[in-house]
Amino acid sequence: MEDGSRVVEARKVDLVFETADGPVHALSEIDLEINKGDFISLIGPSGCGKTTLMRVIADLEKPTGGEIKINGMSPEEARLQRAYGYVFQSPALYPWRTVEGNLKLPLEIMGVEKAEQRKRAAEAMEMVDLIGFEKKFPWQLSGGMQQRVSIARALTFYPDLLLMDEPFGALDEIVRDQLNEHFHKLWEQTQKTVVFVTHSIPEAAYLSTKIVVMSPRPGKIIDVIESPLPEKRTLDMRETQEFLELSHRIREGLRAGHSYDWAKYLKWTGSVPHHLFRLQPYSPLPRLSGMQLQSTSILRF
Numbered sequence: 001m002e003d004g005s006r007v008v009e010a011r012k013v014d015l016v017f018e019t020a021d022g023p024v025h026a027l028s029e030i031d032l033e034i035n036k037g038d039f040i041s042l043i044g045p046s047g048c049g050k051t052t053l054m055r056v057i058a059d060l061e062k063p064t065g066g067e068i069k070i071n072g073m074s075p076e077e078a079r080l081q082r083a084y085g086y087v088f089q090s091p092a093l094y095p096w097r098t099v100e101g102n103l104k105l106p107l108e109i110m111g112v113e114k115a116e117q118r119k120r121a122a123e124a125m126e127m128v129d130l131i132g133f134e135k136k137f138p139w140q141l142s143g144g145m146q147q148r149v150s151i152a153r154a155l156t157f158y159p160d161l162l163l164m165d166e167p168f169g170a171l172d173e174i175v176r177d178q179l180n181e182h183f184h185k186l187w188e189q190t191q192k193t194v195v196f197v198t199h200s201i202p203e204a205a206y207l208s209t210k211i212v213v214m215s216p217r218p219g220k221i222i223d224v225i226e227s228p229l230p231e232k233r234t235l236d237m238r239e240t241q242e243f244l245e246l247s248h249r250i251r252e253g254l255r256a257g258h259s260y261d262w263a264k265y266l267k268w269t270g271s272v273p274h275h276l277f278r279l280q281p282y283s284p285l286p287r288l289s290g291m292q293l294q295s296t297s298i299l300r301f
């Protein structure tokens with residue numbers, strides 16, 4: 001592997017948050033290699049450290065142990081070079097600005113000249129197939145279109161690395177399918193490196209070249225699956241044996257992570273309080289991070 005093609009290299013990355021309730025081991029011994037052009041999905045239950053890992057890559061959190069390099073640099077150097085674009089679950093668009101105004105805002109702040117701002121905004125609009133909607137306000141668009149605007153905004157920086165934290169999590173399944181298909185084509189054309197967080201097994205299986213399964217307390221990687229699927233993907237492919245087998249392996253990993261979690265929990269408490277049985281299978285006792293709290297206020301269309 002040439003040096004130039006390694007985008008992220010994490011070695012034994014640890015992150016412990018000190019909280020009023022004691023330390024929270026959000027990431028434990030994370031070893032991860034992401035190469036140029038990879039589409040990596042991070043999948044796992046709430047609280048397993050997916051957002052924290054993205055934030056470490058983006059230099060929004062500092063690891064308490066281990067080492068991480070982005071394009072061979074420290075995360076801080078990579079951030080200063082604007083090596084990545086970040087897309088959040090909630091589109092986070094400014095309602096008083098038009099779509100075009102939203103796309104240009106970060107470029108304005110970066111001091112990019114006006115003609116260049118227009119050029120980049122137009123290119124990004126074309127990439128997400130939103131030509132003609134430049135003068136609309138975000139609230140005039142559907143949830144799926146708003147999320148495409150937020151992807152376009154990340155693309156205006158010309159990032160090599162796109163960090164996407166559950167970008168389609170709040171959308172209904174049909175819109176999500178459309179965006180998955182569209183975004184996969186966009187990835188094929190641009191060959192960007194993508195790190196994508198999802199809770200959805202079919203989404204991870206459909207989009208990724210590599211799937212990283214995580215488990216909570218402490219947040220760690222329990223399986224890394226190289227996708228056996230061909231690079232060209234269609235939604236119909238989800239019915240194939242290969243796809244079902246891939247989904248099965250992801251599900252098994254998630255299950256293994258859970259039993260581990262419950263075994264530890266039982267050891268700790270000696271019993272399972274009955275109210276826990278009412279929790280969703282993939283959200284055991286989540287402690288909400290700021291981002292998750294923010295993302296609970298999403299509009300659903």
Ligand SMILES: Nc1ncnc2c1ncn2[C@@H]1O[C@H](COP(=O)(O)OP(=O)(O)O)[C@@H](O)[C@H]1O
Nearest residue numbers: 017024026046047048049050051052287288289
């Ligand atoms: N800023 C923070 N301070 C304290 N604890 C945090 C902070 N951010 C995240 N955590 C905790 O770290 C763990 C991992 O959180 P997070 O990365 O948000 O998980 P995920 O994105 O997989 O749901 C959780 O237990 C969460 O409560």
Ligand SMILES: [Mg+2]
Nearest residue numbers: 050051291292
């Ligand atoms: Mg998260």
